[in-house]
Amino acid sequence: MRHYSSVSSVTMIGLNAYRIAVEVDVDKKAVIHDIDIVGLGDTVVKESKKRVKSALKNSGFPFPRGKITINLAPSDIKKEGSYLDLPMAVGILKASDIVQKDISKFLFFGELGLDGTVRKVRGVLPALLKLSEEKEKPTVILPASNESEASILKNIDAYTVKNLSELVAFLNGNIKKNPIAYKEPELKHIVAEDFSDIKGQEFAKRAAEVAAAGAHNLLLKGSPGCGKTMLARRIPGILPRMSLEEAIETTKIYSVASLLDGKGLVIERPFRSPHHTASTTAIIGGGSEAKPGEISLAHNGVLFLDELPEFRRDVLEALRQPLEDGDVTISRARLTVTYPARFMLVAAQNPCPCGWYGDRSHECSCSWNDIKRYNKKISGPIEDRIDIFVDMPRLEFSEYSEKRKSESSKNIRERVERARERQYARMKVLGKYFNSQLNHREIEELISLDSTGAKLLESAVEKLRLTGRSVDKVLKVSLTIADLEGSEKVLPRHIAEAIQYRKKEVNL
Ligand SMILES: Nc1ncnc2c1ncn2[C@@H]1O[C@H](COP(=O)(O)OP(=O)(O)O)[C@@H](O)[C@H]1O
């Protein structure tokens, strides 16, 4: 009798999925009873044998005596994580004839508990997406708690199971199951925190609208309590609704990071605000499983770095490349993965270490050197990537006690969406989406100023001592302001507004 089986599954490297075969061979004549796993499995995979053994025994299945060899093929692809528990267990059950029916059409994913429960695994969505692109409709077996991820895909038959006994009964035809029903994803925008809650701060609100419209990175500076965090949190709500592609892209990342919390599709633009003590790995990604970091979790949304000067220098340095390229590559031994990381950066800082420099009602206790050093910290890599700088004053009491609500997020978002459409129509030939992505040559090609506009810019260059790079930023931002207005040309008033968003030097 043949004691061999082959079971299909998929392994993930970053967001890419590869079909693999889990082969099981049971040598009943061997003297030593053992399980051996070969074929580039990581330590988690190596631990599988203990879980698989206990799960089989505790589910009431006889564990085959003899030497069991499990081969993960092809052997040149690294296999990671615990989702191979299930295909291994099924392979053993098939090789020992407990599963009797043909299982060649099935693909299996799942971690096993010692009692035989089939547990949730990460990264199911990217794996299923890859399978759903295949010509023949694939049939997959998943943990019950991964159901929501399968429900958003059409071209796939997915069945969920709670434990090994249920799975065996299903595979042997003793119980019937229906595949998970497809649910049309609903891409509605839920805005929990609205712009209309923000009193006063008209300048900052307008700057946020311009930033959202052109996907410009934004720095908010102001004393504690002036509303920086409040404003930042509301920015995802004025960004355009996510397209289905964007939603799927973002969901894939959350699936790999195991942060889906039972949600099928992430439909809201992410807002991530890592603490300034966070490690480079937490922010950029990596670690033993090469998981996505905060910058990828913020993909298609907002990355909020509060207290920017407090972040570690190496973290800020590491942000440079993703801010430039919109993705991040993480290398570990034998493994290199790339995750998308295109986000809008919103940063906030106090004007000085104590927080009160320039405030009308508080005395600042910092020395001039402290203030200088504090503001210098962000110069260089990050500052270069920020197009819009805003100083936020503290609200006057009269503004704070104002009962009238200001404009809603919905209204602002409609303007932002129109401005984005104009940008897309103009720039799709360049393969770009937003004004913030334009380089110097493209700016020169796209923007021609009339003589008043040119003079205005020239005098700003002289008075504010703008560098070439700053001039490009002013031009990009004025193009966005023109787009918000629906103007074909960049007019002097657009330039004038954009100049206000330049960085103010701390004059000491
Ligand atoms: N412009 C504002 N309109 C309404 N409430 C405000 C405003 N600015 C601040 N607040 C109130 O003060 C609190 C603290 O603001 P916050 O955004 O945390 O300040 P910051 O981040 O600048 O220190 C907010 O939760 C809000 O209740």
Ligand SMILES: [Mg+2]
């Ligand atoms: Mg704050």
